Amino acid sequence: MTSCKPFIALAFSLLFTTAAAGELQSHDAIVAAVERFVLQSATGAGNTVNVSVTPLDSRLRLGKCDNLETWLPSGNKLWGRASIGVRCRAPSSWSIYVPVTVRVSGNALVAAHPIARGQAIAQDDLELQMRDLTQYPNGAFSNPDQIIGRTATLNIQAGEVLRPEQLKAALIIRQGQQVTLVAQGAGFKVSSEGTAMGNAATGQVVAVKTRSGQIIKGIAKSDGVVEVYF
Structure with a gap:
């Protein structure tokens, strides 16, 4: 061989x-x-x-x-x-x-002090510091507007970089809340009142019960407003 x-x-x-x-x-x-x-x-x-x-x-x-x-x-x-x-x-x-x-080193938002799980993020909870951004594969935040109002999903230590997986979007629709249901399509736009059947953050789907008892699903757009497209 x-x-x-x-x-x-x-x-x-x-x-x-x-x-x-x-x-x-x-x-x-x-x-x-x-x-x-x-x-x-x-x-x-x-x-x-x-x-x-x-x-x-x-x-x-x-x-x-x-x-x-x-x-x-x-x-x-x-x-x-x-x-x-x-x-x-x-x-x-x-x-x-x-x-x-x-x-890549750049500005990142860090916790100015300990933040408890379930706490809504406010401006005074944040500090901007220079960090090695490549240490955070899911990204880091640099603009306070990106996270103010979001809720911490776990305890965050002072000086810790705030990351997407630590926060959940702020709810703009809550179950039982009276909301404005806006329906629009080609050439028309109407609105009515209804009751939210669940919680939703911006861009999430939520079911709304109209005054007539009909259940309609729409997109949470702003505080108390749900849009339906035809």
């Missing part, structure tokens, strides 16, 4: 010696191109971006490139760990993927 080791060795050799002869591409230039791409693409208003590029394998030999092209491969985002594509079209033809770590 013929051993496959020579073929493995050959494949390894080809991988790391794509430029066996001629001028080689500088690894430093590739790293610089990756850093430049990330900084230009990820920088947002008020945010500071830091990128750490994983050093290329010293055995990797690539032909000299006249114009390095960089791109963000599908499935990657410039947030935390990612890979950046680098390719050359001329005079050599090659492409590689370079691992990077991207950290």
Whole structure:
């Protein structure tokens, strides 16, 4: 039986010696191109971006490139760990993927003091501090208007970054509340009174019982207003 080791060795050799002869591409230039791409693409208003590029394998030999092209491969985002594509079209033809770590620092709302589960968030509960936003995969808030009125779903410690999973939207419709039921369609708009059959936050579906006893479902739009579309 013929051993496959020579073929493995050959494949390894080809991988790391794509430029066996001629001028080689500088690894430093590739790293610089990756850093430049990330900084230009990820920088947002008020945010500071830091990128750490994983050093290329010293055995990797690539032909000299006249114009390095960089791109963000599908499935990657410039947030935390990612890979950046680098390719050359001329005079050599090659492409590689370079691992990077991207950290984005920006303003985030934190708890100014302990917030108890079930407590509605008010302006004086919040402080704006600079944090590493990539530590929060579900995102963080920077605008108080995004969360004032929401309710804490668990106890939040002072200085803790407020995150979407910690808060639930404020209710604008409550069960048993008298609401205005607005029905509108092409060329008409009518309103009537009814009783909410459940609780709802903005944009949620809620059932309303009309004065005639009919049950109609609509979208909670504002405090005490439910809209139905035809």
